[in-house]
Amino acid sequence: MLRRDIIQIDEEKCNGCGLCITGCHEGALALVDGKAKLISATYCDGLGACLPACPTGAITIAQREADEFVAPAPGSKAALEEQAKQVAAQRAAQAAPVQSELIQWPVQIKLVPIQAPYLQDARLLIAADCTAYARANFHADFMRGRVTLIGCPKLDAGSYAEKLAEIFRHNSIKSIMVVRMEVPCCGGLEHAVKQAILASGKMIPWQVVTLGTDGSILAD
Numbered sequence: 001m002l003r004r005d006i007i008q009i010d011e012e013k014c015n016g017c018g019l020c021i022t023g024c025h026e027g028a029l030a031l032v033d034g035k036a037k038l039i040s041a042t043y044c045d046g047l048g049a050c051l052p053a054c055p056t057g058a059i060t061i062a063q064r065e066a067d068e069f070v071a072p073a074p075g076s077k078a079a080l081e082e083q084a085k086q087v088a089a090q091r092a093a094q095a096a097p098v099q100s101e102l103i104q105w106p107v108q109i110k111l112v113p114i115q116a117p118y119l120q121d122a123r124l125l126i127a128a129d130c131t132a133y134a135r136a137n138f139h140a141d142f143m144r145g146r147v148t149l150i151g152c153p154k155l156d157a158g159s160y161a162e163k164l165a166e167i168f169r170h171n172s173i174k175s176i177m178v179v180r181m182e183v184p185c186c187g188g189l190e191h192a193v194k195q196a197i198l199a200s201g202k203m204i205p206w207q208v209v210t211l212g213t214d215g216s217i218l219a220d
Helices: 019-023 077-095 138-143 161-170 184-200
Strands: 002-009 029-032 035-038 059-066 123-128 147-151 175-181 206-211 217-219
Touching (some): 002 035, 019 029, 059 217, 123 138, 123 184, 161 184, 175 184, 184 206
Parallel strands (some): 123 175, 175 206
Antiparallel strands (some): 002 059, 029 035, 206 217
């Protein structure tokens, strides 16, 4: 996979008119249960020819990981089969129960023990608690395979830096992913993690992913 421009559709704004499907010449879109869906990222060239056709402004372009664009032959059997397969897969996914990726308890930074078996050799996710509400696929996108710690620097008293430094110091942490919102108050969480890594005296790989209030990934 590579990081490239791909369209995204706001289902709340989509009125199901289907005009975007006509505007897409690659067959990447289809109506699923009355809403426009990107049913094949492979066929989306990211140029946004479908955007002007949308009367509600439900379609935007964002950068994310996707397979390389492959232009299908218009009306080809392969394109039609791919479209049918993707529509069926999306319907099956919607019908399937959502699986939790939480692998430990508790999750609140203030409540997590400094030393716990699940912290040894852990890949940590340190997330602002609003992020899971903003991004629908938060469990699959960020929590899978990681120990999750959450907090809100605006609502919780004090800084997380001292507690996190103790966790980093007493455990062999493999990596840290910080997921925050774009709002300024979330900067306190990112700063606390940075200060905690410095205070722990360890070199721990870490990265920051910033989400927009619509759940889109703004930076990582």
